[in-house]
Ligand SMILES: Nc1ncnc2c1ncn2[C@@H]1O[C@H](COP(=O)(O)OP(=O)(O)OP(=O)(O)O)[C@@H](O)[C@H]1O
Ligand SMILES: Nc1ncnc2c1ncn2[C@@H]1O[C@H](COP(=O)(O)OP(=O)(O)OP(=O)(O)O)[C@@H](O)[C@H]1O
């Protein structure tokens with residue numbers, strides 16, 4: 221894994237929402253990289269910019285206000301930000317595909333599941349209708365449907381939340397992409413199907429060396445699937461670590477708080493720990509450490525400037541004054 | 546254990562005292578059929594469920610995707626018309642109450658947090674409107690300043706910034722939208738909240754914040770929750786009792802400690818074994834063999850027999866009844882007869 225080239229390399233990405241009233245710096249200088257065959261997870265507080273980061277890779281940042289205002293996104297060495305819309309159409313769905321957080325917003329309500337799945341295959345792989353049909357059926361089976369023929373004929377609103385999510389997963393995997401971006405792919409799924417989907421993603425990863433960018437708040441899944449974890453807070457990366465380092469030796473106070481909040485399956489049921497206070501809104505990010513008002517370890521310096529991302533081990537980086545000389 | 550004993554006694558009391566009761570509830574959806582097909586086929590989304598919910602308790606509902614959890618919730622608040630069975634709220638039969646009657650009682654007193662926050666929010670309404678309008682419609686506060694203050698207070702409790710009141714749903718992140726749905730459900734000061742995957746899109750810290758909030762409201766105001774979730778650790782944390790569903794049917798119902806510590810149904814046992822954890826190294830999962838059968842043609846006998854590691858010959862033929870194997874511990878499985 222170490223010597224593999226980077227498949228995706230994001231450098232200093234800035235995606236802002238600009239309106240007459242204000243600027244919302246939703247993604248504010250994010251850098252991260254994924255090697256071929258690697259699974260990288262992004263975790264972080266709701267609203268910290270995970271989805272907007274992934275939508276930026278696909279160049280599907282919500283119009284009209286959203287705009288990528290800085291940075292580069294290299295995919296196989298090519299800067300996606302310099303691609304034409306036509307070139308991007310080719311990349312999307314074929315080289316890079318995405319499982320969106322909101323299945324209903326990305327499924328077309330007036331087309332059957334079958335029509336939507338087959339469309340993707342016919343469009344990207346130039347296959348016959350019959351071949352597309354068979355491919356669609358086999359994918360639906362893989363995501364745990366016992367009656368794929370019936371599902372193909374159904375419309376999205378007749379399916380349960382988890383069934384829609386599985387259709388989305390099938391659609392994202394149908395063309396064997398080299399990068400799969402999965403934004404909360406299993407939020408609506410029970411543990412048994414979740415297990416099946418995780419196995420499926422691992423298989424894809426093993427067999428075709430598919431790289432996976434996994435966005436999830438489920439730290440159990442992170443520990444099971446990812447090699448590397450990127451922790452985001454308020455539009456920035458605050459820690460990057462191997463999955464072992466993250467769970468045994470988290471460095472950033474925010475990461476520590478996050479791990480402490482996991483509800484457990486054993487032992488007494490007491491009040492759950494949650495990090496006190498709320499995340500600042502992007503329009504008024506402070507010009508000091510963004511976690512300072514909630515951090516139990518904050519000291520004078522934390523309110524005076526912004527910490528930098530500092531390398532600690534070969535694989536671990538942290539943005540916190542506790543680790544700056 | 547003392548706790549579940551008191552619950553049992555409560556159940557033995559006059560059923561009219563229970564807050565919400567469903568008796569043999571069924572919800573079937575007709576399937577689209579070919580022109581030539583004469584016999585109608587149905588998806589048996591909820592198939593003969595009976596359940597009593599007491600004031601001030603939290604009942605968790607778990608089960609595989611498509612097993613009918615959301616349909617059960619939606620039928621309870623009469624968003625779906627039940628195919629068969631009865632629903633009582635505060636002793637009153639609401640199974641076929643008119644929309645007018647419903648508006649006066651359960652449309653305010655029972656609130657649902659919907660699974661798909663985006664689809665359940667009106668894209669053309671700002672956050673402020675979304676929460677203020679029901680307050681207005683149900684005349685909760687007469688002065689507009691009070692309504693506005695209520696909105697601000699609610700947003701704060703779910704961790705949203707009041708400066709975003711004039712934003713539209715699409716301008717929020719997934720987890721922020723989910724919290725809008727929670728704020729809206731709590732706005733009317735309901736007695737019962739049906740929470741359908743209400744914290745599934747939230748990171749663990751905000752999840753903890755919301756769960757603590759729900760529990761605080763329960764202690765202070767005696768709220769009753771039906772908590773639908775696939776997250777077994779969250780369900781364990783919040784629920785007094787847990788119901789396990791499979792293919793529209795109830796497989797097991799027990800006090801939380803009992804269900805997690807001593808699951809009696811093979812399906813519950815399989816579910817509990819599949820939970821991912823952050824402790825220890827990457828483990829091999831026990832993936833349940835076979836697939837969830839089709840809800841339009843469920844297996845004969847015990848609906849779980851096609852995947853059950855313990856299945857016996859009787860299981861293919863005879864539907865197991867829901868039986869109490871202990872006070873307050875109900876199981877639908879032939880093994881409990883042996
Ligand atoms: N169209 C928009 N206009 C203005 N702000 C927006 C818009 N879309 C998103 N935002 C803001 O950008 C920030 C980042 O949003 P994003 O969807 O990336 O969060 P996230 O990390 O995916 O959160 P979650 O875990 O809740 O899904 C949020 O604060 C959100 O309110
Ligand atoms: N409006 C509808 N029309 C037809 N079938 C429906 C409708 N709503 C639900 N169903 C079907 O009923 C069954 C149960 O669906 P339901 O949404 O209750 O499942 P669920 O347990 O909530 O699943 P999930 O965990 O995936 O949300 C599914 O087979 C689904 O396809």
Ligand code: SF4
Nearest residue numbers: 509512515522540541
């Ligand atoms: S820089 Fe200071 S406030 Fe920020 S995380 Fe580190 S210790 Fe806490």
Ligand code: SF4
Nearest residue numbers: 847850853860878879
């Ligand atoms: S009744 Fe039979 S098939 Fe059903 S759960 Fe029990 S042992 Fe398994």
Ligand SMILES: [Mg+2]
Nearest residue numbers: 271321718719
């Ligand atoms: Mg998101």
Ligand SMILES: [Mg+2]
Nearest residue numbers: 380381615660
């Ligand atoms: Mg559901």
